[in-house]
Amino acid sequence: MSSDPPGYELPLLLLFGFRSLIDDLHAELARQGHPDARPMHGFVFQAIGHDGTTAVELGRALGISKQAAGKTIDTLERLGYVYRERDPQDGRRMTVRLTDRGVDSLVKSVRIFDQLRAQWAKTLGAERLRALEDDLRKVTPPDAARLDMPGWITTS
Numbered sequence: 758m759s760s761d762p763p764g765y766e767l768p769l770l771l772l773f774g775f776r777s778l779i780d781d782l783h784a785e786l787a788r789q790g791h792p793d794a795r796p797m798h799g800f801v802f803q804a805i806g807h808d809g810t811t812a813v814e815l816g817r818a819l820g821i822s823k824q825a826a827g828k829t830i831d832t833l834e835r836l837g838y839v840y841r842e843r844d845p846q847d848g849r850r851m852t853v854r855l856t857d858r859g860v861d862s863l864v865k866s867v868r869i870f871d872q873l874r875a876q877w878a879k880t881l882g883a884e885r886l887r888a889l890e891d892d893l894r895k896v897t898p899p900d901a902a903r904l905d906m907p908g909w910i911t912t913s
Contacts, residue, residue: 778873785869791862793836801829802855802863805839809854838862 763839779796786794804810804818816826830853843883844850855863878886 778870780868781873782869785872786862786865789865789869791865794862795887798830798833798838799866800861801833802859805853805855805859809842811850811852815853816890818885831857 781806783794783796786792800819801815804851810818812826812830813823815830816823819826821829830839830841836858837856839853840856841851841853844852872884881889
């Protein structure tokens, strides 16, 4: 009889670790002035980037429909995280951009993630955390940093 844990436990532990970090991030973001920020918003902000994007491009990047992207943009616009402007090259095209509030959320997220990583290093030990990160890099493909997680999770 093997003393190894069952195979299904590994993805669950990885997911629960991810969830723990994201929940802690959003609790701190709320304390720092972003109580309406949700995990999906981080993916959206990354997909919008510095240059902005359209609803079609956003949907494609996130792996969701144009309609779902449009609803997400509507919500984020109402919360003050994004704004829309007409493309000067094509007046029919609307570009979505981050507001100062959206950028502030991203800047604070970077700092908070650094703090959370430091807490994990304190709990696990800095060397063990670096080893964990190195090992995860070995088993994940180089293009693993994709933004289509929301669409991937909800695809039937």
